[in-house]
Amino acid sequence: MAAPEETVSPVRRAVELSVLLGLLVAFLIVSVVIEAPTTAKRIGIVLGAGLTLVMYSFLYRDNPLFKIAENLYVGVALGYGAILTWKLSLKPEIVAPLILDPPHWAAFWGELARRIVPIILGLLLLTRLSRKYAWLSRYAYTLMVGWGAGIGIPIVAHSYILQQLQAAVRPLNAAAASDAGFWASGLAMLGALVILIGTVTVLFYFFFSVEHKGVGGAVSKVGIWFLMVSFGASFGYTVMGRVSLLIGRVQFLIYEWLQVPQ
């Protein structure tokens, strides 16, 4: 469902348009006064600065300039990705060794033999585009799923389950270094205890075969607290990440567009 259109009075629209034009002129003047965009690098920086400011205009309200920049981003990312796939994968792995820069006859068969299975599997995946022959792609998918599961399951079980389990159930005193002082050892043991309690209570919270009542309910509630703390930590880190992106853009505007010396 489309978002409801915000009703804006004609006067407000006229004021917004005037402010927008004023900002655009100011942006161009600042860009030209600092350094005329005559080199490819400078043109790139001015475009980047303009698009950055346009993206942030969304904070005021959705607007046509933001929409243009948004679509431009999607288009450029897609085009860039397609060119890179050609340049970094298809060309060096298949086209160059077999067609553009083929080795001598005997070596050619060796190169082809090394690549023929992946080429056929890749082509089979492309049959998804045809309704009639889409079933052929199942062979490639079957191989991918079978190979992925065969290789992945033991590795993942070892690294993500057994190793983690080992770290969670080791003796509490093993958390402290032998040369650590009383307080450091105490804190390390406390940390190990908190991890143990957190692991057990959160696992219990996700154990649905027993009704969470009485002692079980209390344990499950402790599990919820641990989950809440974990969500809070994740949210805090996410805020930090988003603010870092803003800082990165501000540094770009200050040091590269406005050329303020560091």
Add this chain to the structure above:
Amino acid sequence: MAAPRGNTKWQTLARYVAYLVVAVAVLVPYVLPLPLTFKPSDWAKKLYDRVEALPEGSAVLFSFDYDPAAMAELYPMSLGLLRHCFRRNLRPIVMTHWPNGVGLCKQLVEKTAEEAGKTSGQDYVFLGYKPGGSNLVLNMGESLQGAFDRDYYGKPTEGMPALAEVKKLKDIPLVVDIAAGGTVEMWIAYGRDRFGFDLGAGCTAVIAPDLYPFLQSKQLCGFLGGLRGAADYETMLDKPEDATKGMQAQSLVHVFLIVLIISANIGYVWTRVVRGPED
């Protein structure tokens, strides 16, 4: 669903004020540098010490798995790590799993190598991008030259001085993955746990909480999380740059956000007390 309560005009205005304050908080440290200092975190220090403990000439593999979208956080830490390696005359081997990150990676490697006066193929090698993800890691574990028969510039890797005595992943004492996605977990499972090298990691703040369990289990030997991790590394290198300056802005914004969260909660409770609970 009940209609939202409260004065929406005031709420909209409050939103604009919040944006404005955040903008000012980010800009202030660039106009008036603040006397804020911070101590590097233990996990950042462990990664620094691991690099410091490597004998001169050791190979260090860097997998820079990010693109320009994560540049603000990960570029400064990559810069710091490469500078540290070149300063210590180590041999960085640089690659990426992200095709969109190749240009950034190349710029990073060439910039730091030029600063240190190092030569491609001799003192370091830039392998570029290869598709495959976890398959590529397994392949590198069998034969590095088999996985990358040429470097990014098209030179054969066989017999390259920068790769002397490095035939497979287990010949590399330290691998560092700087990631904006799930590649650290992939390096742990398919690389470190299988081939037995030390693995350090740097990542965006968003995915940092996912990696703490691997620190506790010692599957990671050191860790840099977000802009703070990058600033930690700059501090230890005694070369404060973008990340250190960025952390001043970060700190101011965090103070404002804490005040905002507390005041918003007080406002919420106050509204419930005055107007009673919602239907």
